Amino acid sequence: MRYHRPLRMTIAIASDHAGFRYKTAIVRHLAALGHETIDFGTSSTEAVDYPDFIHLAAAAVADGRCERGIVLGGSGNGEAMAANRHRGVRCALCWSEDIARLARAHNDANMIAMGERTIAEDLAIRIVDAWLTTPFEGGRHVARIRKLDE
Numbered sequence: 001m002r003y004h005r006p007l008r009m010t011i012a013i014a015s016d017h018a019g020f021r022y023k024t025a026i027v028r029h030l031a032a033l034g035h036e037t038i039d040f041g042t043s044s045t046e047a048v049d050y051p052d053f054i055h056l057a058a059a060a061v062a063d064g065r066c067e068r069g070i071v072l073g074g075s076g077n078g079e080a081m082a083a084n085r086h087r088g089v090r091c092a093l094c095w096s097e098d099i100a101r102l103a104r105a106h107n108d109a110n111m112i113a114m115g116e117r118t119i120a121e122d123l124a125i126r127i128v129d130a131w132l133t134t135p136f137e138g139g140r141h142v143a144r145i146r147k148l149d150e
Helices: 017-032 051-062 077-083 097-107 121-133 141-149
Strands: 010-015 036-039 068-073 091-093 111-115
Touching: 010 017, 010 051, 017 036, 017 068, 017 111, 017 121, 051 068, 051 077, 051 111, 068 077, 068 121, 077 091, 077 111, 091 097, 097 121, 097 141, 111 121
Parallel strands: 010 036, 010 068, 068 111, 091 111
Antiparallel strands: none
């Protein structure tokens, strides 16, 4: 698989209370790489309803304000489900670097979801890096992506 340094991107990011700590670390990491982030909340570990924040981030990816998006929660499952309600969003639940690479290479994932309660923080950062640096392979995958977006 080919890897490349991604161009500077604007990345939507959102979490619920259970993903807040990783969201903060990922924002710092993305800034150090030269990316701009738009943080759609939440802003603390106080309990909130994840759809309120995830829908905002996914809408920003769907309408083109952001090239990509990252959403976080306790498991990442609900966050992925909420993001995927938006036409044109392909949000992959990622728990390893390999899953992140495949989500980009084969599924052209423009968003990823992760669970703070399920993976270590350093792994979350590595997942982000794998996802950012893996290009979409195109080819046989293009028709499948079109079917998702229909």
